[in-house]
Amino acid sequence: MTITQEKTIAAKVRSDFPILHQDIHGKPLIYFDNAATSQKPIAVLDALRDYYEQDNSNVHRGIHSLSVRATEGYEGARDKVAKFVNAASRQEIVFTRNASEAINLIAYSWGLSTLQQGDEIILSVMEHHSNIVPWQIVAQKTGAVLKYVELTETEEFDLEQFNSIISNKTKLVSVVHVSNTLGCINPVEEIIAIAHQYGAKVLIDACQSAPHIPLDVQAMDCDWLVASGHKMCAPTGIGFLYGKLDLLLAMPPFLGGGEMIADVFLDYSTYAELPHKFEAGTPAIGEAIAIGAAIDYLTSVGMDNIHTYEEELTAYLFKQLRGIPNLRTYGPQPTADGKGRAALAAFTVEGLDASDLATMLDQEGIAIRSGHHCTQPLHRILGVSGTARASLYFYNTTEEIDGFIVGLKETIDFFRSVME
Numbered sequence: 009m010t011i012t013q014e015k016t017i018a019a020k021v022r023s024d025f026p027i028l029h030q031d032i033h034g035k036p037l038i039y040f041d042n043a044a045t046s047q048k049p050i051a052v053l054d055a056l057r058d059y060y061e062q063d064n065s066n067v068h069r070g071i072h073s074l075s076v077r078a079t080e081g082y083e084g085a086r087d088k089v090a091k092f093v094n095a096a097s098r099q100e101i102v103f104t105r106n107a108s109e110a111i112n113l114i115a116y117s118w119g120l121s122t123l124q125q126g127d128e129i130i131l132s133v134m135e136h137h138s139n140i141v142p143w144q145i146v147a148q149k150t151g152a153v154l155k156y157v158e159l160t161e162t163e164e165f166d167l168e169q170f171n172s173i174i175s176n177k178t179k180l181v182s183v184v185h186v187s188n189t190l191g192c193i194n195p196v197e198e199i200i201a202i203a204h205q206y207g208a209k210v211l212i213d214a215c216q217s218a219p220h221i222p223l224d225v226q227a228m229d230c231d232w233l234v235a236s237g238h239k240m241c242a243p244t245g246i247g248f249l250y251g252k253l254d255l256l257l258a259m260p261p262f263l264g265g266g267e268m269i270a271d272v273f274l275d276y277s278t279y280a281e282l283p284h285k286f287e288a289g290t291p292a293i294g295e296a297i298a299i300g301a302a303i304d305y306l307t308s309v310g311m312d313n314i315h316t317y318e319e320e321l322t323a324y325l326f327k328q329l330r331g332i333p334n335l336r337t338y339g340p341q342p343t344a345d346g347k348g349r350a351a352l353a354a355f356t357v358e359g360l361d362a363s364d365l366a367t368m369l370d371q372e373g374i375a376i377r378s379g380h381h382c383t384q385p386l387h388r389i390l391g392v393s394g395t396a397r398a399s400l401y402f403y404n405t406t407e408e409i410d411g412f413i414v415g416l417k418e419t420i421d422f423f424r425s426v427m428e
């Protein structure tokens with residue numbers, strides 16, 4: 009850890025996050041549950057409040073000033089998302105409630121209208137439930153078949169095995185960019201290039217990459233990409249879907265209602281232009297404006313800076329964890345300079361229950377998650393019912409990692425002493 013990095017990022021931004029400055033059970037909060045949801049900077053909280061205090065109105069059809077301002081704010085946020093992921097057009101960005109809804113949109117719209125008996129969908133065993141269950145529903149309704157990419161020895165995406173199961177029957181490959189449990193960074197460019205050779209579409213679940221790594225959907229060449237705002241400094245209730253224009257144009261609507269129509273007659277309707285075709289009903293206007301503010305904030309810190317700083321945190325975290333006997337982390341080890349995986353560690357300690365560890369650490373003001381992290385099939389394959397997970401973001405520090413490691417060692421010693 010270079011002192012300068014720490015000074016330039018975490019030390020500088022921590023004052024922007026009011027929630028971090030509090031005691032839990034009399035100890036300063038160490039928030040290491042960022043893979044579940046991130047905290048929100050003042051700029052985002054202000055954007056939400058300012059919208060409701062000054063501009064609140066329904067969007068799009070209004071003539072009056074407040075409605076014009078609300079519409080400008082909402083559509084301006086779409087421009088920010090488009091730029092953030094480098095979409096070719098703002099029409100390629102659809103606001104959803106979260107990544108789960110975005111995946112369901114694709115499953116119900118594209119999946120149900122396109123897939124047929126015997127078509128194959130390739131997922132990986134490390135997928136979040138949100139990228140498994142919608143495809144199970146679509147498979148049941150259409151007769152499509154699910155296939156799974158397995159793990160390598162180092163608990164990463166097995167590209168070789170992927171190559172052996174993909175075929176001309178494959179119509180969709182839907183995979184996570186960065187695993188929320190293993191922390192591995194999947195070779196999405198390669199996966200997409202291979203899938204396209206077989207004419208398959210590719211959906212990338214970017215929930216754990218969008219907050220941490222600069223994204224470029226055009227360079228990646230994915231067909232769809234989804235993310236949730238609440239993991240990238242925005243409020244809950246807002247997420248987005250990126251889709252290639254020709255695909256979104258060809259896809260039928262998912263939900264029907266206001267906002268998504270051109271003309272409605274009693275016996276039929278015509279639909280609005282993109283992206284509104286996929287945004288039925290009054291959207292989460294304030295939350296969309298706030299995701300725009302979150303993107304402004306992340307961009308001002310710099311996605312490259314965030315990524316580099318998190319690599320330093322990763323190296324430091326794993327170095328400390330390696331010093332704890334009988335502790336096993338999952339997924340690949342980082343390189344000495346913290347490359348090759350995300351700044352999160354799912355782990356188990358031999359003989360101890362993950363939720364007991366999390367409960368005891370909470371008494372020390374340390375917030376980590378325990379359980380299956382919505383990756384139950386993966387946990388079954390790893391042979392554990394649950395893991396503990398510490399997940400970091402750019403406002404975390406090496407001092408907090410030190411505090412976490414001390415707390416964890418004390419917790420382990422405590423349980424060992426009562427078990428004796």
Ligand SMILES: *Cc1c(COP(=O)(O)O)cnc(C)c1O
Binds near residue numbers: 043108109187216
């Ligand atoms: C959090 C997460 C999801 C689901 O996000 P929601 O906001 O709950 O819709 C999907 N995939 C991954 C990898 C995640 O981390």
